Amino acid sequence: VSARTSAFWHTARRQLAAVFRKEVRQTIRDKRVMVLLIVAPLVQTVMFGFAVDFDVDRVPTVLVDQDRSDQSRLLARQVLADQTLRHAGDLAGIPEADHALDDGRAAAALVFPPGLARDLASQRPAEVQLLLDGTDPNRAMVASGAVSRYFGEVGERLIRERLEAAGRPAPAQVVLSPRVLYNPRLKTAPYIVPGIAGTLLVIVTTLVTAMGLSREREMGTMEQVLVTPIRPLWLLIGKLLPFLVIGIFDVLLLVAVGSWVFEVPLRGSLLVGATGVLLYLFSTLGVGLLISTLSQNQQQAFLGGFIFMMPAILLSGVMTPIRGMPGWLQVITWLNPVRHFAEVMRGVLMRGAGFGDLWFQLAFLAALGVGVMALAVARFRTQLG
């Protein structure tokens, strides 16, 4: 029995090695494919790492100062001081400000009504107006938050001064002193780079696998190989392995670039990170294989891959926070390997998280990978058998 088993493994290894060699040669031969699999992810990570900045600032703001007092000028200068708003000119009145919002010259307009300084001096309630372009809700939220916070502080200061002037004790106050862990300046790049890496890996593994195998189906080459003594399973593994290798290589490259260019830290254990990467690639390759068994040609494989990819990217928490989604959608994101991968990478790189912290994500990745791969292999074998 042992002789038979060892003969089995010997053949298996030889067959696997043969397919692997052939696939690697074929992939390397087309230099453009190699460029696209390695250089493209690199360029995109760098570009998007610089492009994506969640920290909204420099919102173009026009001032409508109808009070023209020292006080209104001081308030305007101070509210613009923290750079959230950028001074984009002065206008005479509200109709002009509306027009500036219409044609996009400004995204906000701050209006100081006439008599503002007089009202403040005589302790009458005063009001400034903020007109916002709401087309980008996030930007509008940030701009109105900054303005409200500033005038809230001014208002409180005024109250304290008036109470003091009236000889009454100032009221108590709760003051928050923030301490930001892991990413003290709340920079976007360390957050987004692991996510972008996960996204690009879907393109490199899922899409390429799905299209490559569909191409073989289109051309009928898969059937030709099956006439040879190679077993379908070894054929399949040999075809997927090169992309696993490229995927691992890309991850290493992107983590290196991330830490070098964007100062992404590496605080946790590499073992946990590597486990996450392998489980993730296993599931993305499985999805690619599954899509290829569902498509008749490359166009369909591309569209199928795309229909998987878009929700996977958008619902991964990379672009927008998962907590901002409705509850039912948050549950659906459990089925999304990109989400778990991004969380594992962020946990390991930034928070120094270990197996104990990330067991949920890793378990889901493993379950997804095994489930999808089993389904795909079963379909693949029935189709060829």
Next chain:
Amino acid sequence: VTGSPLLRSLRRIGAMAGKETIHVRRDPRTLGLALVMPVVMLFLFGYGVSSDLDHIPLAFVDQDQSEASRALALAFDGSREFAVVGRPGPEGVEGLFRGGAAVAALVVPRGYQQDLLLGRKAQVQLMLDGADPVVGNQVLSKADAIARVESQRLAGAAFARLQPPLQVKVWTRYNPEGRSALFMVPGLSAFLLAITAVMLTALAIAGEWERGSMEQLFASPVGRLEIVLGKLLPYLALGLVELLMVVAFGALVFDVPIRGSLPLVMLFGLVFLAGMLGQGLFISVVAKNQLVATQAGALSAMLPSIILSGMIFPIENMPLALQAISRLIPARYLVHALRGILLKGNGLDVLWPDLLAMAVFAVAILGLATARFKRRLA
């Protein structure tokens, strides 16, 4: 055969387009995927993309154990923005952050209540997980607002008699409720058109090279440019149908307004599509292999039209070099123009520079692609 040379040429282009339409129709799965995709993505974007958070999980470290500190916990827990998920000791906070159970923690020091009773400033430490800066920034501003309200409550009667001396009145134009669907639909349209036009044409034409059927087509009396134009036309139609679907679905399901003119939307879509089809043609001529064409398309059209177009991330916030690069991406102009037309009711008087930029891109890339195409055949 009768008619002027132009008429005959048009007829041949029509025949090619008819042939390509039959191809598309015979492959209902591709067509179905191309038409289902916009709807699926619109739903995901409409519901899924929102940065405004509720019930942010907060750990409450109470070292004061007083009535005042319990009131502060209640102020946070009772708000829509935060939910107290645990009351660990100070050393337990990081564990909660690492496992993702909490993203922020309030540490109330001993002596908090005493400070308040004495009318002093009572310091409370707000720890937050900076690994996710979007959440982090919101925690900062939302916690600040709640602390201010708590201060006012504590000040009680002294404050109540004073009217707030200075207030801000905020008017939000175009999208007063801040709904993300209104923001996303224009961006999504640009993105879907970019994908359909670039990817499907690149694949369709690269497929002809790959299978060797392009040479067969050249043997027919149809001119080479006519072949290309004929192949592009059905995808132009498909793209316009997708644009209409997205705008219609946006209006019906998410109440996205159409304040400007619908024909203007179609005009912008048409000019944009011409450029994207040119880009698809260019890629296919260079790649002539569907796998390479897909990757090149993803690199040059798909990701830039998500990330550099202003669809999700504002362009003003990018470094200047990337702002310059984004000017070469037609999706940027379409996103801007569609937002202007749909949400603001802008007309050509405001948006002509966008149309001009897209037209320049279309002419340039179609010229380039045709030149490459001719040279490859020569």
